[in-house]
């Protein structure tokens with residue numbers, strides 16, 4: 001399968017209409033009606049395209065959403081499977097999606113974090129949405145599950161991606177389960193836990209000598225090359241579908257709070273896709289009457305060593321200037337975030353903010369969450385918890401309001417971040433005397 005390419009006004013190669021999908025018959029992606037341009041609103045048929053042929057703006061999925069009684073829809077959702085497919089009526093997936101072989105991510109725990117709240121001085125209710133509980137231990141299983149359905153619909157045979165680590169593992173696992181070939185690309189210098197997770201499912205794993213942004217540029221070139229024919233890059237040519245998976249975080253958080261929108265949500269920002277789609281999901285819930293309309297604030301969290309969006313927010317800029325990442329939060333190390341400007345819009349429109357913390361604060365926050373709530377987060381979770389603390393101290397986040405903080409990954413994949421400062425309190429001989437001498441009895 002090939003994607004036709006034309007010249008955009010800016011002289012950049014832009015994929016236009018997809019060629020006829022290899023799969024026969026019309027594309028069935030449930031309530032997904034079309035792709036629409038986020039900049040100019042131009043609509044396109046559903047296909048493996050991601051940029052507007054008119055203005056080069058990013059495309060997103062437009063829906064014919066269910067109309068009618070919100071209570072009936074709520075009941076239908078609540079009676080659905082205990083994973084993201086309970087929200088199938090709101091996602092670009094066929095109605096029988098739950099019957100297909102996939103990893104069934106989602107419905108992860110929303111942990112009421114009272115001990116963390118006390119440490120941070122939050123009195124209005126603090127919750128951690130713990131997405132380390134997904135099948136490959138990061139939130140990426142959500143977005144990949146949706147992209148897999150698009151790949152099936154468009155007749156792709158190989159699944160691929162450019163990844164900061166977690167995505168590669170999620171694609172490898174989903175491909176294995178769904179019976180696709182996979183070939184994924186990562187920066188060569190990722191954490192061992194991420195590399196092993198990406199390789200163990202048996203697909204091809206390619207380390208690229210460069211940053212994530214180099215990997216991503218390489219993948220964009222591969223899509224335009226005959227070598228990439230028949231390949232579904234979940235976060236490039238399937239990006240409009242992939243992004244929709246993050247809406248399920250919004251749906252779950254609200255359902256788990258008794259169908260209510262929290263006042264404040266703190267979300268990590270790499271490309272910014274997750275944050276923008278959580279906002280999209282909240283707006284859909286309001287529109288459908290599944291939750292009451294109320295104001296909410298969205299906060300973006302970055303690591304100081306890769307904080308282009310936070311920088312732009314603080315400087316009052318609309319444009320995000322790319323940076324070269326240097327941080328232990330490698331899953332968030334995207335120096336040129338595709339959705340950066342939309343993150344700025346949402347933070348400003350909702351009255352939120354974008355903030356960053358340094359690597360030392362990331363490690364402190366990982367340990368704080370671990371010792372207060374028994375949740376071992378990866379560095380991205382250290383970023384959100386650390387930023388939450390900083391935003392409370394600066395008065396930008398209101399501790400008297402209900403707040404949800406996302407932990408998007410598992411600490412076991414980023415052991416190196418805490419290993420140098422974490423270990424046994426003592427190593428002793430197996431004797432009572434030695435234990436007494438260690439002074440640990442209380």
Ligand SMILES: *Cc1c(COP(=O)(O)O)cnc(C)c1O
Pocket residue numbers: 138139140166167268269270271272273274275331332378380408409
């Ligand atoms: C990919 C990722 C994110 C956020 O990604 P976006 O590109 O901003 O959607 C957050 N946390 C973890 C652990 C990730 O792997």
Ligand SMILES: [Zn+2]
Pocket residue numbers: 037038039040041042052053054055056057
């Ligand atoms: Zn457009």
